[in-house]
Amino acid sequence: MSTDLAKAYEPKDVETRWYTYWTENNVFAASDAPDDTRPTYVLPMPPPNVTGSLHMGHALFCTIEDILSRYHRMTGHNTLWQPGTDHAGIATQLVVERLLQREGTSRHDLGREKFIERVWQWRVQAGDRILEQQRVLGVSADWSRSKFTMDPDLSRAVSEAFVRLHREGLIYRDTRLIYWDCEARTVLSNLEVENEPANGELFEFAYPLEDGTGEIVVATTRPETMLGDTAVAIHPDDERYKALHGKRVRHPFVDRLIPIITDAELVDPKFGTGAVKVTPAHDFNDFATGKRHKLEEISILNPDGTINAIGGDFAGMDRFAARKAVKKALDEKGLARGTKPHQLVLPRSERNNSIVEPMISTQWFVRTAPLAEPALAAVREGKTRIIPEEWSKTYEHWMSNILDWCISRQLWWGHRIPAFHCSGCAHITVTTDESPKACETCGSTDIHQDEDVLDTWFSSALWPFSTLGWPNDTLALKRFYPASDLETGYDILFFWVARMMMMGIHFMGEPPFKRILLHGLVVDETGEKMSKVKGNVIDPLDLIHGATFEQVVEKALPGAPLQEALKKFKKAYPSTAQMGEGFAAYGADALRFTLATYSPQAKRIPLSPKKIEGNRNFCNKIWNATRFALTYLEGARVGATAPPATLLANRWILSRLSAVAAASRTGIDDFRLDDASLGLYHFFWGELCDWFLELTKPVFADRTSAAAIETRDVLAYTLEAALRLLHPFVPFITEELWHRLPRPESPPLSLGLAHFPDDTVAPRDAAAERDMAVVQAIIGAARSVRSEHEVHPGAEVPLTLRTDDAELRALLTSQSVAIRTLVKSAGDPTIGPREAERPRGAVMSVAAGVEVLVALVGLVEGHKEAARIEREIKKAEKDIAALEKKLALPSFADKAPPEVVAESHAQLTALRDKRAGLEHARKIAAELD
RNA sequence: GGGCGGGUAGCUCAGCGGCAGAGCGUCGGCCUUACAAGCCGAUGGUCGCAGGUUCGAUCCCUGUCCCGCCCA
Incomplete structure (x- = not known):
């Protein structure tokens, strides 16, 4: 345990260090050992283009999926987040062709074999960059199982699938009208147009x-x-x-x-x-x-x-x-x-935006109708659930009107079609044999392989099982098929998800996932799609590591005049107007947390740099709260269960902890990461920091008191549990801080392997929550009076609290230190019944049925105060009138549920009470002048 | 043309039968010894429009006007 924390959180010091630690300790590894009896959680990662580089879309899915993976690991699941890369036929071929063009040559000069060699070279050189970039985000995939769609085993799966489908009559060759890309000189499927x-x-x-x-x-x-x-x-x-x-x-x-x-x-x-x-x-x-x-x-x-x-x-x-x-x-x-x-x-x-031409051509097709039917049924019957549910309508509509899928492409880079044309009898031999000797019909040895390669999506359609060793009957396949969730952008619902559904059911006999989770598209702050043309692209790494706006726009709009590019960029991101010269190094956690707070049901996710800054501030808050706590936690005991708590604040924070743990779980389980993350944000900042930590300060004045010891243990326990709750969202900072905190006996070697709390983490305490709400309301009322009358925050003013409710008075008396500290009153508040003497020249407010009197004689002008009270009375009267009208309706009393009627009556009583108090306050305001 | 979704605070968005919410922004006051990347307080809404159902509608239904996306 160490308390030598920097004054502000510096993500770059922390992030690389912990990522190395995680991989060295195999924290992310899934197990296919037969004796591992944990339930599994399987999430196939959408494989990024092997030659691509990290963009906001990747950052979004990596964040969401990492949260899901870390959460399931922390809830005791044998978790496989399956990573890998996609060979991306046309895109990759284009990249290398452009490279050759710069060298003054072309793929036609090189010939097919040399060209493919060249692409492999490029793949080795550039192919791991995106995997490295994913690590920067904290991606907790099982890298030891990483796959590439052109790996030998996956290529075998592709030809096996092709041959089987062909044998079953589900793949055929036909001459028909197709879309032809004259620039790339290949056919395209209708989805690619x-x-x-x-x-x-x-x-x-x-x-x-x-x-x-x-x-x-x-x-x-x-x-x-x-x-x-x-x-x-x-x-x-x-x-x-x-x-x-x-x-x-x-x-x-x-x-x-x-x-x-x-x-x-x-x-x-x-x-x-x-x-x-x-x-x-x-x-x-x-x-x-x-x-x-x-x-x-x-x-x-x-x-x-x-x-x-x-x-x-x-x-x-x-x-x-x-x-x-x-x-x-x-x-x-x-x-x-x-x-x-x-x-x-x-x-x-x-791909290349060129105008495509309908052309007559002979191509290979997948007969989709027989495959689509069971894929449709799986969703209809709920074997696979689509979330957000609205998308199932789109899925249904598309699947019911599906066209046959053109799978051949006139490219060189990709899986070559395992079909061999006979020059003798024109028969086509389809076989997994890579170099068959003779035509299977006439025996002629004059055969040559089909020149075409397969659509990249054909191999990605097999991803949920080809990555696990199919067609071999492997341990991994037994354990990890079907996957639990598939998480991806809605834009590839047809391209990828639907096709995986069809292929998964066809080859494996059951749908490839239990749930399909779909997220929206990251767009700029004004809602425009990010594109090089618009100059509104943001590199996620610039947000993590920091960059000046000049550096950002050089990438966003390469080659353009700087001022023009800056103007475009700032227009796309209005919030940058308040952000100085550029992005600070916000860190991966801040970016992740921000992406997690967008609702998954939004189709567009307008990225706001200002929001990321705000969440960097949240990380700093976590950092400093821990820094504060550490100064009091020496000797704290943290057990497996919540420490006994007698003091109101302690009972309250434990109860809130329990509530937020339950809400976090529900949020993640329901794919509402926004609810989960915002709930944690509010708990940590709005409850733990703003109230609980402030309330501990007077208690810690005497560190040896029983109250201080109880509070110390509650603080240690709550903070440790809070870091566990936050970990899936902000893994780096939480891991760093967790290792410095007192923890339960024999902790796991990483926070990522600790238990994610549920509502049993601490007792829910309704009485504590109710009482605390009263205390908060009274402190709020007193602070409000102070602030409105511009009392200097440092000045101590006498405070009187009056109520006829003896129980309330007892509560207030027990909390008088807390109230005194947070209101900054001169001494403990004077607590009494309504008829008790009141200080001369007091401004009165009413909260939670208690008259809150702040003595401001000489500090306040009476007429101003009278005007303020008048406004409050007006507000109360408006509410009273509305309630009275509602209650006067016989139909309301007759038809509304009794608890609603009773609630309305109670509200009315409270409001009338408040009005009476305020009218009184108006009278006494005269004394202030 | 067909399908799907959306219009809620200045901005970006939650909420979806029972007192309209968050973050950011704005305004006022504070360097109060965890945090100025901070603290305290305040302002801000005919919930697109018109009907209907209901004791009660931002929420359900119908119509309508805008705005997106997908498919032809």
């Missing part, structure tokens, strides 16, 4: 009729696609075009006759000209129309987005150049019929 509204134009042009008798005018936002048109559609009932049924038009650029078809589904006669060009190979609606009418599907694009040979004169042009060229050519032929401004929706790649 974002539809963004944009201002564009509607271009109208005419197709001449084959027979030369006229023309038909169509409208389009993508003129270049007319190169692939194979029909013009009109509504069957549209009178304007009745004469054209069955006719054909001539394509102006390529030698093709195009039928005019009638289709009631595609055509809205009120939109545009009522005639629609149909391009089945480049539009989803047209594709469906094409199927209905057996139209030819003509693809006009190369994989890189240039026009292919079908486009004739336009071949080789980029799609956007071709758009201009087609318009110009139509104009030259006299077929252009003008443009109109038009609101359209552009599909963009979620």
Whole structure:
């Protein structure tokens, strides 16, 4: 035990030291030993992108999940928080491609094999950075089990899953319309495409009729696609075009006759000209129309987005150049019929923001309907609960309308599809064998592996069991599947969570988790999404270690003029206006605590630097409260149960401790970390520091008294338990302080392994809470009078308390030292019945049925006091009137529950009493002048 | 167009049938020997609008206006 604490909390001294201690002592390790009979708590961590670096979203989930993990460890659970990283196909490939670009080369120059080698190199170099950064936050995952989705064992799980699904007919290969990313040159699943509204134009042009008798005018936002048109559609009932049924038009650029078809589904006669060009190979609606009418599907694009040979004169042009060229050519032929401004929706790649093109392509798909059904049932039947519950509606809606999942990607970095094409018979051999010798049908040895890799989400879908050794039947799998909770952002509910549900149920026979916990998105203080473009990104490490605003914005808006970047940043975070030159080193605990106090049901979490500062102050409060306590705790005995308490303040704080322990547990159990953390904040600061510590001061004046010894033991016990309660939220500071405090016999080597208190930590004492509330109300009333009359905080003034309730008088007498100290009255308060003599020139207030008289003669102006009392009387009268009106209603007395009626009567009596007292006070205010 | 959510103090948000809350901000007073990263006190709300149910509505229902997000 040591008392040499610095005057203020310095997080950086403490944080790295304890993190090392925890890992050296295996505090975070889960056990799959068969003789370990503890209940398990399993939480798979969303694996961050292996080449990424820590951002606020990571900080948020790490905080939440660390709280859950530490809490369960402290409640006796064999806790596995499963960490790892994700290979993140497109994202990682893009990073390395950009690197190569800077070196003046490209992946195509390198070739597939060399390129993949290069990515592995990069992964080794950059891949552990994010894991190191997670440690800074205090992440208590079992690092010894850390996995990477491209590890050999996880890769095996991927090919095993693919092969099994294929064998079961749940994976198939098909040619259909997909979204194509021309920049990355790969297919994307529909989930990876974002539809963004944009201002564009509607271009109208005419197709001449084959027979030369006229023309038909169509409208389009993508003129270049007319190169692939194979029909013009009109509504069957549209009178304007009745004469054209069955006719054909001539394509102006390529030698093709195009039928005019009638289709009631595609055509809205009120939109545009009522005639629609149909391009089945480049539009989803047209594709469906094409199927209905057996139209030819003509693809006009190369994989890189240039026009292919079908486009004739336009071949080789980029799609956007071709758009201009087609318009110009139509104009030259006299077929252009003008443009109109038009609101359209552009599909963009979620990854590189490029506009994606619907294209006909052969890809691999997962048949989702049979997988979705049990995943839907699991949530409906409550086998898996989604919290906050609102999200289950979204889950239900999506799962019920799920589309087949395109899982192939034309990338090099990822799990290569375990399918081998035969050049002989064209059969595809699907096998977990990495290099099969021959085609399984014709025996030809001329086979080659599919060039494509799998969607990254395919491997993450297996995460809850692939990390535990599946498909092997391991001890870990037996013990740790299914997981208890899955905690992640709602934005990947479909991408990841839903797919884990489907795969988990399919391969393991039961859902992968008992609960799905979803949090919101961290955004800037004004509610805007964080992005490099907006310059409002905050690096969590800058909040932990400190940074000037110049340093912050250099990262937030790289390359921009400093003043401009600063302006943008400060606008995004108005609270920084009051924060000087930058962020102080707030420490990981302050950041964590702040993130924990946001409600999980909020979709947006507007990060406020000022709040973090406030919670740094809270950490400092914890630090100083302990520093204060330590000076009195020498020789304190801390047992396994609460020490006996006879004094009101001691009984009260133990009772409050018990209440906050129960509330903390409920909060964490219900995934209301905001309730739990704010409750602890209020207990520690508002009750323990503001009241209890202040009340101990007069008691400790004589350290040898029985009262002081009892108080010392209660203080030691309460503080130790409070640190245990706070530990999951603020692990560093609590661990540091805990080791300096008197603790129960043979404590565990880390606070992280101590027991998280529950309501048995101390007796609940309703009488103590009630009595203390009276004392607090009276002290508050006296302080209020003092402050309003601007009595100097150091001045001691006589205090008189009057009540006709003898029990109350006894209580006040027993607490007279406490009242004297906290009110700073001149001597003990004079306590008597109402008719007792009152000091001349006293200002009176009424609290808890007690008249509180502060003698201020000569210090106060009477008329001011009279005015103050008048205001109070008005307030009381308003409340009285409202209550009287309510009670006068016969319906209220008849229909409201009796306890509510009785309560109202009691309130009315108390208020009338108060009014009488105040009226009296108004009279005596005259004496003050 | 379909679905989901939200509108409560100056700001950010809890609360969701029985006296409207927190943090921050603002204002006033204090360097009171744990903490000025602090202490004490105060100010601040037609709970988006209109109906309805109820003894009683911020809370439940209906309508309506705004604002988000997701899916087409």
